Amino acid sequence: MIKFFKDKKSILAMMSERKDGSMKLLEDDLNVENRSNFFVKNGIDKENVFMAGMIHDSKVAIVDKNSPNLIEGVDALVSKEKIFLAVTVADCVPVYFYDEKNKIIGVAHAGWKGITKGIIKNTLDKIIQLGGDFGNIEVVLGPGIQKCHFEIKEDIVDKFKKYPQFVIFKKDKIFVDLFGIIKRQLLDYKIKNRNISVSKECTFEDAKRYFSYRRDKPERVEVMMAMIGLK
Numbered sequence: 637m638i639k640f641f642k643d644k645k646s647i648l649a650m651m652s653e654r655k656d657g658s659m660k661l662l663e664d665d666l667n668v669e670n671r672s673n674f675f676v677k678n679g680i681d682k683e684n685v686f687m688a689g690m691i692h693d694s695k696v697a698i699v700d701k702n703s704p705n706l707i708e709g710v711d712a713l714v715s716k717e718k719i720f721l722a723v724t725v726a727d728c729v730p731v732y733f734y735d736e737k738n739k740i741i742g743v744a745h746a747g748w749k750g751i752t753k754g755i756i757k758n759t760l761d762k763i764i765q766l767g768g769d770f771g772n773i774e775v776v777l778g779p780g781i782q783k784c785h786f787e788i789k790e791d792i793v794d795k796f797k798k799y800p801q802f803v804i805f806k807k808d809k810i811f812v813d814l815f816g817i818i819k820r821q822l823l824d825y826k827i828k829n830r831n832i833s834v835s836k837e838c839t840f841e842d843a844k845r846y847f848s849y850r851r852d853k854p855e856r857v858e859v860m861m862a863m864i865g866l867k
Contacts, residue, residue, distance in 0.1 A: 693753060698761050699721060847860060
């Protein structure tokens with residue numbers, strides 16, 4: 637388990653690892669026990685956990701204690717209540733948001749589709765809607781697939797035309813720096829550079845520690861869980 641915002645006493649932000657088992661959320665999933673064990677180990681009531689039912693898009697939901705525990709059709713969640721928000725990842729970048737002054741939290745599942753469709757801007761917009769302030773928002777980009785392994789084909793190069801500096805042409809291959817694009821978007825939307833922390837860990841590269849959809853190409857998808865909660 638990896639923890640983020642370690643200096644912040646009022647929140648708990650973390651990400652499971654391969655050793656914690658798969659945290660997949662589908663109804664036919666057999667890994668409910670893994671999630672339950674993870675919650676128990678961290679002193680979290682599962683009824684206080686609200687999960688995004690991701691569709692690799694850019695929709696964001698504001699969550700409160702009356703929301704359903706599984707929120708369909710969204711890839712990011714924000715709240716200002718004492719609850720836990722969760723997404724799952726297996727190469728996509730988990731993005732954690734925290735406005736300490738206004739006690740607002742958020743987490744986003746940022747795959748290339750969501751990134752190009754505006755998941756970062758949409759999440760920030762919801763935080764501002766809840767009373768957040770760009771100057772106070774701190775952001776952590778957790779482990780995900782780094783540019784050395786995120787290869788794309790020519791058919792989707794145009795999706796990244798706004799960010800040519802993050803598209804790398806190497807011999808006969810094309811790679812994209814998703815972390816670079818997310819950070820650029822955060823800066824464009826007024827987040828201070830000093831308030832952005834970017835992981836250098838690669839889920840594809842570290843098979844011992846992380847699941848990776850691109851690396852493993854499993855018949856049954858296995859994922860990590862990214863969570864943030866107000867204590």
